[in-house]
Amino acid sequence: MIKIIDKEFIPYISAEEINSRIKELGTEISKSYKDEKPLLVSVLNGSFMFTADLIRTIDTAVEVTFIRVASYEALKTTGKVREILGLKENVFGRDILILEDIVDTGTTLEHLMNAFKDLGTKSIKVATLLHKPDAQEKADKPDFVGFEIPNKFVVGYGLDYEGWGRELKEIYQLR
Ligand SMILES: O=P(O)(O)OC[C@H]1O[C@H](OP(=O)(O)OP(=O)(O)O)[C@H](O)[C@@H]1O
Ligand SMILES: Nc1nc2[nH]cnc2c(=O)[nH]1
Numbered sequence: 666m667i668k669i670i671d672k673e674f675i676p677y678i679s680a681e682e683i684n685s686r687i688k689e690l691g692t693e694i695s696k697s698y699k700d701e702k703p704l705l706v707s708v709l710n711g712s713f714m715f716t717a718d719l720i721r722t723i724d725t726a727v728e729v730t731f732i733r734v735a736s737y738e739a740l741k742t743t744g745k746v747r748e749i750l751g752l753k754e755n756v757f758g759r760d761i762l763i764l765e766d767i768v769d770t771g772t773t774l775e776h777l778m779n780a781f782k783d784l785g786t787k788s789i790k791v792a793t794l795l796h797k798p799d800a801q802e803k804a805d806k807p808d809f810v811g812f813e814i815p816n817k818f819v820v821g822y823g824l825d826y827e828g829w830g831r832e833l834k835e836i837y838q839l840r
Pocket of ligand 2: 737767768769770817818819820821824825826
């Protein structure tokens with residue numbers, strides 16, 4: 666068990682499980698994009714660790730960029746997505762793969778999908794390490810999912826509680 670500020674968290678997905686699942690995702694994504702040169706758009710902050718590990722398992726040419734948005738405050742979504750750091754690449758006619766650490770309510774994803782559609786992208790797919798199917802109310806189901814998890818708050822491996830816990834190698838669940 667670990668404590669972050671006022672909350673206790675229990676170990677949930679080990680570093681080994683994360684790494685081996687990411688290798689499988691990398692293989693799937695490589696196959697799916699073998700004839701295209703997609704632009705991978707990593708959604709900061711939470712996705713930095715997933716992105717760094719995933720792209721090293723991909724064996725086809727990809728371009729990688731970062732966008733920063735935020736919708737979560739402490740343990741809950743605010744229902745609104747704030748765009749903090751925009752995109753400089755021209756995405757018109759591109760195949761886009763959005764990289765997320767987690768799809769929860771789908772609020773962030775819906776916002777991003779609409780923004781990319783408006784920019785004339787050729788295709789938009791989504792890879793997420795974690796997915797909470799019971800919590801998702803918006804957007805379509807992600808195309809590549811690492812782990813489907815129950816509707817409980819998690820931290821670690823990029824995911825934070827009030828800014829803390831992102832450096833943890835494994836994923837923890839709120840006790
Ligand atoms: O499906 P949703 O309910 O929209 O939740 C998913 C979003 O929440 C987290 O971001 P957050 O807003 O916490 O920002 P962060 O990545 O900077 O921590 C996560 O990285 C996703 O982008
Ligand atoms: N840290 C963290 N961020 C989230 N953003 C959306 N869901 C979650 C979650 O369960 N944990």
